[in-house]
Amino acid sequence: MPDQYPSGRPSSDTLSNGRSPAGPDSAESAGTDTSITDAAITGDAAITDAGAEALRAILADPEGAVIGLDFDGTIAPIVHDPEQAVADPAAVAALARLGHRVRSIVVITGRPARTAVRLGHFADQAGLSGMTVLGQYGVERWDAADGSYSGHPEPPEIAEVESALPALLDELGLTGARIEHKGRAIGVHTRELADPAAAFTALLPPLSELATAHGLRLEPGKFVLEIRAAGSDKGDALREFAAEVKARSLVFIGDDLGDLPAFDAVRDLRDRGTPGLLVCSASTEQDVLADRSDLIAAGPSGVAAWLTDLADAIESAKAPA
Numbered sequence: 001m002p003d004q005y006p007s008g009r010p011s012s013d014t015l016s017n018g019r020s021p022a023g024p025d026s027a028e029s030a031g032t033d034t035s036i037t038d039a040a041i042t043g044d045a046a047i048t049d050a051g052a053e054a055l056r057a058i059l060a061d062p063e064g065a066v067i068g069l070d071f072d073g074t075i076a077p078i079v080h081d082p083e084q085a086v087a088d089p090a091a092v093a094a095l096a097r098l099g100h101r102v103r104s105i106v107v108i109t110g111r112p113a114r115t116a117v118r119l120g121h122f123a124d125q126a127g128l129s130g131m132t133v134l135g136q137y138g139v140e141r142w143d144a145a146d147g148s149y150s151g152h153p154e155p156p157e158i159a160e161v162e163s164a165l166p167a168l169l170d171e172l173g174l175t176g177a178r179i180e181h182k183g184r185a186i187g188v189h190t191r192e193l194a195d196p197a198a199a200f201t202a203l204l205p206p207l208s209e210l211a212t213a214h215g216l217r218l219e220p221g222k223f224v225l226e227i228r229a230a231g232s233d234k235g236d237a238l239r240e241f242a243a244e245v246k247a248r249s250l251v252f253i254g255d256d257l258g259d260l261p262a263f264d265a266v267r268d269l270r271d272r273g274t275p276g277l278l279v280c281s282a283s284t285e286q287d288v289l290a291d292r293s294d295l296i297a298a299g300p301s302g303v304a305a306w307l308t309d310l311a312d313a314i315e316s317a318k319a320p321a
C-alpha cells in the first residue's frame, strides 16, 4: 500500500474534524477555521477559501468546468451486494441537468466501466450525452457520445490470483467473503462477514503478499481489498481527462481511499492555476478524505442535494432576467 495512505482499514469512528456536511443529513455546526460562501450552494456547510474560490470560478464559467465523481459511496449508496449498488436517481437527474451546462461530467471509478454505466443508468439520460466513465481506475473508458467502450488488455495474472484465493480464504476461516470478479481485477469483500473489520485486517497482509507475488497491487477500500494491475490511478485519469477537455476549473467528489490520488491531482492542478473544488462524501466508515476536502457532503444523499443546488445555481445564473 502506498505510504501516503494513512490507513487501509475502514474506520468505525464518526467524522472527527468538526466540519459540518452539506446536504439533508447535515447536523453539526460549521467549524470556525473556514469561511462560508454562497449559501445557495453550500447551505450551512463550511467551505475552505480555495474551495470557495473554485466554486466562484465554476459559477462564473460553467462551460469550462469538469465535474468529476466517484461512483460507489458517492453517487451510489453503499449496500451489501455490489450488484445492487445503483446510482441515486436524484444525483443522476442533477448530473443530467449539469450535463447541458458544464464542459464535461466524468465518473472515475474502481468498477468496470460497463458496470458503472449499467448501475448508473447513464446511457439513457438525455443530459448525459457528453458524459465519460473512466473505469477500473482509468484503464477502461466509456463515452456516452458514441457509446464506445475501450480498455487495456486484461492482465493474465488475475486468473492466477483467482485460483489461489479459495485456499487462502479457507486457511483464514473466511470462506464467506464475497469475491467480485472484475475481469482485470478481483475484489474480496468483508462487509457481509460477522466481523467485517477484523476480516479486513486479517486479509490485508496475505492479499498484499499475493498481489506482490504476481506483480499486481492491492487497492484497499471500504471493507474491500482489490487486487489489480499497477499503473493508472484516479489521479492519472483525472489529470489526463482535464487536459484532454481543456478544463478551466474542476470539482472532484469522492469517499474512499482510491479517491486520494484524484484529490492530489486537483490540488496539483490548483497549485498551477486551475481552480479546483474537493468534496468529500462523508461516511462513518472512512474519514480520510474529510480533512483533505474543501466541503463535506452528508454521504450520497448530501452529494445529490449539492449537485442539485449547483444545477439550480448555474441554471438561474443563465436564466433570462
Ligand SMILES: O=P(O)(O)OC[C@H]1O[C@H](O[C@H]2O[C@H](CO)[C@@H](O)[C@H](O)[C@H]2O)[C@H](O)[C@@H](O)[C@@H]1O
Pocket: 070, 071, 072, 073, 077, 078, 079, 080, 081, 082, 083, 085, 108, 109, 110, 111, 180, 182, 187, 189, 191, 221, 222, 223, 224, 226, 256, 258
Ligand atoms: O471507485 P468506486 O466507484 O468508489 O468503487 C470502489 C469499489 O466500490 C465497490 O465496493 C464498495 O461498494 C459496494 C456496494 O455498495 C460495497 O458492498 C463495498 O463494501 C464497497 O467497498 C465495488 O464493489 C468495488 O469493485 C469497487 O472497487
